[in-house]
Amino acid sequence: MCRWLAYSGSPVLLEDLLYKPENSLVVQSRHSRLGAETINGDGFGVGWYGALEEPGIYHSTEPAWNDRNLREISAHSAAGRVFAHIRASTGTDVQQANCHPFRHGRWLWMHNGSIAEFRAVKRDLMLAVAPALYPEIEGSTDSEVFFFLALTFGLEDDPPGAVARAVGLIEETGRRHGVEHPIQMTVATTDGATTWAFRYSSVGESRSLFHSTDISTLRHQYPDNPVLHGLSDDARLVVSEPLGDLRGAWREVPESTCLVVRGGREELREFAPTPALG
Amino acid sequence: MCRWLAYSGSPVLLEDLLYKPENSLVVQSRHSRLGAETINGDGFGVGWYGALEEPGIYHSTEPAWNDRNLREISAHSAAGRVFAHIRASTGTDVQQANCHPFRHGRWLWMHNGSIAEFRAVKRDLMLAVAPALYPEIEGSTDSEVFFFLALTFGLEDDPPGAVARAVGLIEETGRRHGVEHPIQMTVATTDGATTWAFRYSSVGESRSLFHSTDISTLRHQYPDNPVLHGLSDDARLVVSEPLGDLRGAWREVPESTCLVVRGGREELREFAPTPALG
């Protein structure tokens, strides 16, 4: 399994997101509190939006805690939209092409969880990917195939609808292969302006997911916290687990939910898979 | 493109194959004489047969000339059957899963050349791989798909026949996509007892391929050459390019040929693709 964060708001140095929080993603890479695994040392990745429409990506196979380049880049790069992910492989290779976030044009995608019995269902799922998108798949993970299924089903036009159909297909395919609980997921995806995050699992006990609360309210509660004063009012984080213990700062996303973050507004919608072969 | 060697005979230290010859594979990794590229620095691999039926594999993404572990292992490991390969990527990632030789059970496979317009034809070729074999594909190269097509067509029972059908399918698929010359190849494969090597290309101008000549004759010609005295009479090398300048030591394998090496005997057979959809 894995851990991730999605940030949007005023530009911040990457190190303020990745290193400085008490329970930062780099800390979690060695000692995750809520993860299925305590160690997430099988590579990591960062995606950030700069001057170009297409985001930049940094993928590394080293454990995040050892990567000196990540520390350097983080100290010198600021961005107003950042996806970051630390990986605990569920069996596929530790290689850059398997690091999240995955990218397609200006879209990013990252996933914590897995498609059950992936080896058994992979061929069927790959066949369902649009032939025009197929050659773009570079790695060997379930998460990347999931992304390309969502793209196939229209992620760029209707993200919640496309993810619902991709999950529907994954569940149908898994069940056809005798898998009881085909998918476990928290997912984040963005076009650089809006973030969509999903919490869902076939078994109904999904990995944890949280979003930060209103910054201006927090600022009133904690007038002495310097981090909160550096952020714009519309700054928001969506995370696998809280980055610290500030009371009132984090709200859990319920089971079977799609969270939409646009500027400083969050919207929670019920999420359910759509039968793919309807 | 790439460079490779296939050795069979009395057990030799890997370093005698990889480092000591004047134009060794490690030398070729920096300065190939006959390759399409002079540099083959995009990873390498070695497969060797030891006590087990299944061969061992060492895959590295470093340039061969820099790999200290390869030097150590080569100085301490002897084997009577060795495949070694240095890679010059034709576009796919430099990662361990893309290093040759590829393995399936006790079979090894390595390839110099490429499937033209691989991104365009990959999906069709992957579909032709037997579903039971499909999940074993770990990397993203044309060479590995080619191997699994050959396995699909019966490599383990009839290597020349299976390779002929795989090449037939690749050519038909390529031409259906408008590719004039779909394949360029020298290939070696072995079950640990016999080596089959193929030289073929759709355009009829294939990458170079050589095999060593009878050791006992050479030994008479060069009574002072210590290397020749350390090898058994049945020792044979098949290589992308000669490992040195010893006159009479190397014989070029003709175009459109399958070379079979079993013990000290070589057999040359004409090779032509078999229509796959016959």
Added chain:
Amino acid sequence: MCRWLAYSGSPVLLEDLLYKPENSLVVQSRHSRLGAETINGDGFGVGWYGALEEPGIYHSTEPAWNDRNLREISAHSAAGRVFAHIRASTGTDVQQANCHPFRHGRWLWMHNGSIAEFRAVKRDLMLAVAPALYPEIEGSTDSEVFFFLALTFGLEDDPPGAVARAVGLIEETGRRHGVEHPIQMTVATTDGATTWAFRYSSVGESRSLFHSTDISTLRHQYPDNPVLHGLSDDARLVVSEPLGDLRGAWREVPESTCLVVRGGREELREFAPTPALG
């Protein structure tokens, strides 16, 4: 800190030492039971004696649990004397030159622990290394400098005496720099025939160290244990922590002790630093 094992006895496959035990070194790399750190993911190394007098070395910067080459080599290489080490860096870089075991001629050396305030004392310690040995130092760790101090003080002639003098120098140097407890160590060194292991720390609370007990006795106690029947009577392991829970199989090495293993005999001697500037 780190974890290590030193094996001597009848030739065994490396995988029988590194992977198969219940609490194997590869298991410990993720979840050490007794280590100062639970994770030892900052590289590892294996040294083994084969046909040559000089041992082979395999050093990797990947976490041991992810290294596919280690798995392959371990399944195909047997040796009668093996040193293996997993590293948890105390600050110096994760790079091959910092992986243990270190080698000088036919000698190997590995270390769990640290020289306190190493940055402050490094220059003085490096100055004490014999000028003829100085150029051989390749990495930046305290452990390698410690090895070269021991070599300077005659490791090849009198290992316990040389280590005692090296520790004496390290303690004097540290104290001159105001360090209260200059060294923490378990160390193993071998010339390929005898293994010397040391447990010592300036503070008197040293890292754990164990050795295996007589195999033939164990075999009587556990007549059904297949591992025990594959080993020669003189097989011995010295380890940072037991590789399993077999009662009676492990004996703790006391504080301030030098353990000498030669064939099937162990000898315990008191160990104390020798004043270097006596």
Added chain:
Amino acid sequence: MCRWLAYSGSPVLLEDLLYKPENSLVVQSRHSRLGAETINGDGFGVGWYGALEEPGIYHSTEPAWNDRNLREISAHSAAGRVFAHIRASTGTDVQQANCHPFRHGRWLWMHNGSIAEFRAVKRDLMLAVAPALYPEIEGSTDSEVFFFLALTFGLEDDPPGAVARAVGLIEETGRRHGVEHPIQMTVATTDGATTWAFRYSSVGESRSLFHSTDISTLRHQYPDNPVLHGLSDDARLVVSEPLGDLRGAWREVPESTCLVVRGGREELREFAPTPALG
């Protein structure tokens, strides 16, 4: 040997320096025209000045032509002062700590060339490094020791004087060890505002070094060249070899010269070693 470039001027994307020129540094990593080696595949590094006083550094052991992260970072990071270096090792390890540019506070340093017989003279040179600076040396190269000698001799106050004394010491030390031509060098160093570049060798036949000429003049000569119009008038490049074939764009730095670039002005001064033990 190696290749490098030093840029100062209006902020440019790193990719405009590293990838886009016809004979860019990434092109040179495979096929250097003027280098002692045609391949510079033993790692590379980039240093750039951003919002902080201290520059950022990206060091990689991969060949530059294969590094996907470098491509990403280069497409998304702009800087007004950039040092970049591709390495061809003269014997020391390929590891991040051996990649240039080296950093000390806000200073960067990179070197093409070598200290002859470095293993023989290393200890003496290390002893000459100021004890307070000694612990900062992280790698094993001659180039880093050279940097710390220059720092010891006052690089931060008088760069040409400090380099002259460091070279003097290196020559004296080498000659004491019987080395005829102790140093071969082009060096660049900067504090983030001024660049000093040196061309010198004991033998009097130094590696090539060039600087770009006045941009506004070039712009008049080539009114249609888009690159020239994107740069400020004070933009300057100092390089191991020209990045392209534009006539009049490059001027060779003479033997035994120190080039000082500050804003849009270049100054050439004679350079000669200062006896260190005067």
